[in-house]
Amino acid sequence: MAQKTENKLDFGSKWEYAAAPESADHASIMDEYGLYINGKFVKAEGGKKFASINPSNDQHIAYFAEASDNDVDKAVKAARKAYKEVWSVMPAKERAKYIFRIARLIQERAREFAVLESMDGGKPIRESRDIDIPLAANHFFYYAGWADKLEYAFPGKKIEPVGVAGQIIPWNFPLLMAAWKLAPALACGNTVVLKPAETTPLTAMKLAELIHDSGLPAGVVNVVTGAGATGAAIVNHPDVDKIAFTGSTGVGKIIQKAIAGTHKKATLELGGKAANIIFDDAPIDQAVEGIINGIFFNQGHVCCAGSRLFVQENVKDEVLRKLIDRMGSLIVGDPLDKNTDVGAINSKEQLNTINKYLKIGQEEGAEIYQPKCSLPNKGNWCPPTLFCETSQSHRIVQEEIFGPVLTVQTFRTVDEVIDKANNTPFGLSAGVWTDKGSKIFNLTTKLRAGVVWANTYNKFDPTSPFGGYKESGFGREGGLHGLLPYVNLV
Amino acid sequence: MTNNELIGLKRSIDQVGVEERTARFQTRSIKNAAKIQGLKMALNMIDLTTLEGKDTEGKVRQMCYKAAHLHDALPDLPTVAAVCVYPNYVSTAVDALKGTGIKVASVATAFPSGNSSREIKLADTKIAVDSGADEVDMVISRGEFLSGNFSFVFDEIAAIKEACGKARLKVILETGELSTLDNVRHASDIAILAGADFIKTSTGKISPAATMPVSLVMLEAIRDHYYATGKMVGMKPAGGISKAKLALHYLVMVKETLGDAWLSNEWFRFGASSLANDVLMQLAKQAEGRYQGLDYFSKD
Numbered sequence: 001m002a003q004k005t006e007n008k009l010d011f012g013s014k015w016e017y018a019a020a021p022e023s024a025d026h027a028s029i030m031d032e033y034g035l036y037i038n039g040k041f042v043k044a045e046g047g048k049k050f051a052s053i054n055p056s057n058d059q060h061i062a063y064f065a066e067a068s069d070n071d072v073d074k075a076v077k078a079a080r081k082a083y084k085e086v087w088s089v090m091p092a093k094e095r096a097k098y099i100f101r102i103a104r105l106i107q108e109r110a111r112e113f114a115v116l117e118s119m120d121g122g123k124p125i126r127e128s129r130d131i132d133i134p135l136a137a138n139h140f141f142y143y144a145g146w147a148d149k150l151e152y153a154f155p156g157k158k159i160e161p162v163g164v165a166g167q168i169i170p171w172n173f174p175l176l177m178a179a180w181k182l183a184p185a186l187a188c189g190n191t192v193v194l195k196p197a198e199t200t201p202l203t204a205m206k207l208a209e210l211i212h213d214s215g216l217p218a219g220v221v222n223v224v225t226g227a228g229a230t231g232a233a234i235v236n237h238p239d240v241d242k243i244a245f246t247g248s249t250g251v252g253k254i255i256q257k258a259i260a261g262t263h264k265k266a267t268l269e270l271g272g273k274a275a276n277i278i279f280d281d282a283p284i285d286q287a288v289e290g291i292i293n294g295i296f297f298n299q300g301h302v303c304c305a306g307s308r309l310f311v312q313e314n315v316k317d318e319v320l321r322k323l324i325d326r327m328g329s330l331i332v333g334d335p336l337d338k339n340t341d342v343g344a345i346n347s348k349e350q351l352n353t354i355n356k357y358l359k360i361g362q363e364e365g366a367e368i369y370q371p372k373c374s375l376p377n378k379g380n381w382c383p384p385t386l387f388c389e390t391s392q393s394h395r396i397v398q399e400e401i402f403g404p405v406l407t408v409q410t411f412r413t414v415d416e417v418i419d420k421a422n423n424t425p426f427g428l429s430a431g432v433w434t435d436k437g438s439k440i441f442n443l444t445t446k447l448r449a450g451v452v453w454a455n456t457y458n459k460f461d462p463t464s465p466f467g468g469y470k471e472s473g474f475g476r477e478g479g480l481h482g483l484l485p486y487v488n489l490v
Numbered sequence: 491m492t493n494n495e496l497i498g499l500k501r502s503i504d505q506v507g508v509e510e511r512t513a514r515f516q517t518r519s520i521k522n523a524a525k526i527q528g529l530k531m532a533l534n535m536i537d538l539t540t541l542e543g544k545d546t547e548g549k550v551r552q553m554c555y556k557a558a559h560l561h562d563a564l565p566d567l568p569t570v571a572a573v574c575v576y577p578n579y580v581s582t583a584v585d586a587l588k589g590t591g592i593k594v595a596s597v598a599t600a601f602p603s604g605n606s607s608r609e610i611k612l613a614d615t616k617i618a619v620d621s622g623a624d625e626v627d628m629v630i631s632r633g634e635f636l637s638g639n640f641s642f643v644f645d646e647i648a649a650i651k652e653a654c655g656k657a658r659l660k661v662i663l664e665t666g667e668l669s670t671l672d673n674v675r676h677a678s679d680i681a682i683l684a685g686a687d688f689i690k691t692s693t694g695k696i697s698p699a700a701t702m703p704v705s706l707v708m709l710e711a712i713r714d715h716y717y718a719t720g721k722m723v724g725m726k727p728a729g730g731i732s733k734a735k736l737a738l739h740y741l742v743m744v745k746e747t748l749g750d751a752w753l754s755n756e757w758f759r760f761g762a763s764s765l766a767n768d769v770l771m772q773l774a775k776q777a778e779g780r781y782q783g784l785d786y787f788s789k790d
Contacts, residue, residue, distance in 0.1 A: 007716055007717050007718075007719075007720040009713070009716075009748060009749035009751070010749045010750045010751055011745075011746070011749045011750070012749070012750045013750075014745075014750035014753050015524065015527055015528060015531065015741070015745055015750070015753055016524060017518065017519070017520060017521075017524045018520070018521045018522040018523050018524040018525070019521075020519035020520075020521050126517055130517070281502065282502075283501070283502045283503050283504035283507060284501075285503075285507075285508075285710045286503070286504040286506075286507025286508060286511070287507075289507055289510070289511050290507065321717065329745075329746045329749075338517070338518075338519040339518055339519055435502040455504050455506070455507065456506065456507070
């Protein structure tokens with residue numbers, strides 16, 4: 001048998017995969033997109049617009065209209081009119097037909113949406129193709145099914161829609177978040193003004209086109225693009241009945257202050273700093289895969305990312321060795337290449353934030369590890385990163401980085417790890433890896449997190465509610481629970 | 491090792507996680523130059539196999555000619571790694587393959603059930619080795635394994651390994667009879683510690699034969715042994731791999747689990763009878779841009 005001096009695996013160049021880019025030829029992109037208000041595509045007031053950039057190569061994609069307060073007002077008025085005259089009075093089973101139609105149209109155009117999502121947001125085509133787009137369609141299918149069965153969701157209650165919902169969505173899962181927000185709102189009989197993030201408006205506008213094609217009555221869904229000011233105009237509009245926001249905890253707090261004292265209902269899905277906990281009796285090889293999936297999925301631009309790794313001290317060496325070798329086999333690069341595992345960082349601004357934390361981590365004395373990988377010259381890139389020798393007192397452990405950066409801590413006992421996992425202002429998600437069922441149930445009851453995954457990570461399904469504890473927000477999206485924010489129970 | 495020591499080797503495997511990981515390997519898109527290189531690599535890793543009751547010397551000789559002349563119409567083709575036959579046809583194969591560099595592997599130890607005495611199994615091995623086999627593919631005693639008699643399995647492998655002399659030993663776990671991935675992992679660890687040069691999934695006589703999840707668990711056992719000792723052990727999935735595309739998925743799995751060092755026929759083999767022709771058909775398609783009919787590829 002061959003004997004080597006150093007027992008290190010070699011993920012070298014003996015057999016390199018040739019480039020396998022998904023063709024973008026079939027995806028049509030216009031030079032300029034307007035606002036979708038009252039069933040029409042219109043220019044913003046004064047013709048104001050902004051550009052969206054492909055984060056993987058800095059190329060200009062298209063211009064998008066920047067909605068002013070007046071534009072938002074028009075959108076809200078259109079939504080109110082549609083709510084009163086059409087959508088809230090339509091028989092529920094008719095509403096369902098429209099939502100089913102949207103779901104089917106997404107499936108039909110899945111390939112185009114996947115390509116556009118990867119171009120605009122930088123995520124690997126494998127993820128947009130296999131996760132984002134199919135899940136988005138599934139959310140519409142799922143809630144379409146609820147539309148005429150709401151009395152079974154809330155037995156003994158009379159159900160009324162809330163009215164006009166203002167929905168503000170983030171840049172990490174542009175189409176999927178639009179689906180999470182739109183589907184339950186529409187199913188319950190509400191009308192919507194939706195604002196996508198300013199760095200990723202493309203698939204939301206394509207969705208507006210698709211919704212238009214579906215024949216949905218004018219004004220039921222309105223899409224306004226723009227930055228923070230546009231979002232503020234929605235939040236502060238007096239005729240909006242409900243705000244649904246997914247984004248940073250900072251903005252979430254501003255929204256909550258802004259709507260305090262008004263009639264507006266709200267659900268906020270905010271930041272996270274999830275603990276991913278590996279016990280010594282875990283299936284280690286699968287746990288390592290779960291760590292990778294937990295933090296490097298979508299470049300770590302995931303509010304529920306497993307960014308704080310807790311490893312039981314007696315298996316630390318094995319886990320770290322395997323984790324580092326696994327990181328060496330990740331393929332970082334062109335988001336449209338079918339073999340890419342880790343794509344581009346969503347924006348220059350976000351890359352600066354991540355780099356700031358990489359610097360902070362090293363200044364704090366944490367040990368940094370990054371695999372050798374050649375990154376493209378243009379665009380926004382950050383290699384998968386590990387920080388070892390960290391503690392709860394490190395800023396990189398306390399604050400949400402929202403990038404492919406994992407901090408590693410060890411623990412010794414069950415009580416200790418529960419204590420430390422909960423020792424954060426956030427509480428969105430957590431992961432537990434152990435072969436022992438009783439340990440899983442012990443932890444799931446004690447971890448203060450909205451979602452706890454056991455022996456898996458980052459699993460999403462329309463039937464499963466999602467939402468946070470503490471500063472990770474409130475309200476649930478998905479599942480039967482996801483209907484509640486969009487109904488008044490009388 | 492004592493039975494208690496061998497019980498202590500048990501590790502838990504999460505089947506759902508393993509299946510997800512293997513699904514990921516299958517999303518890799520292998521194109522152009524990488525595809526040609528991968529196909530040739532796969533061809534060069536095949537143990538061309540005939541293990542049937544109706545085997546004859548004539549059949550074995552024909553297969554040996556095919557092993558050395560896979561498809562003479564295509565230039566620069568490698569040969570297969572080895573041919574795999576029953577012990578009584580080893581001398582025929584050795585004779586037919588003289589000068590080709592192709593190895594002769596022989597199944598042994600009361601293949602495929604493994605239900606016989608130690609004496610018979612050793613004698614079976616000895617016949618193969620004395621006839622000139624370069625490699626011996628033994629089967630473990632699955633009944634003893636499932637009844638918890640791990641030291642029996644360990645001792646038997648160690649004894650056969652000794653009887654092999656210079657021949658390399660492949661240990662067939664027959665994973666289709668082990669029922670759980672936990673068992674597959676445990677049997678892999680026992681085989682490796684007992685001296686296996688290769689661990690192999692299946693005899694090809696039991697369904698399911700090789701699957702990607704089972705193979706991944708075995709590759710991970712090999713990886714852990716390498717981490718612990720620096721010693722490499724080979725892997726041979728066998729049975730059920732008849733398509734070039736699936737073979738490429740296996741190679742992706744090897745590359746991303748164990749790295750470059752295992753990407754050669756010294757450390758990885760496919761046990762297959764019909765895989766070669768599908769790989770050849772794909773290579774011909776890559777060379778000429780269109781598929782040829784099946785009858786352009788010889789069946790031996």
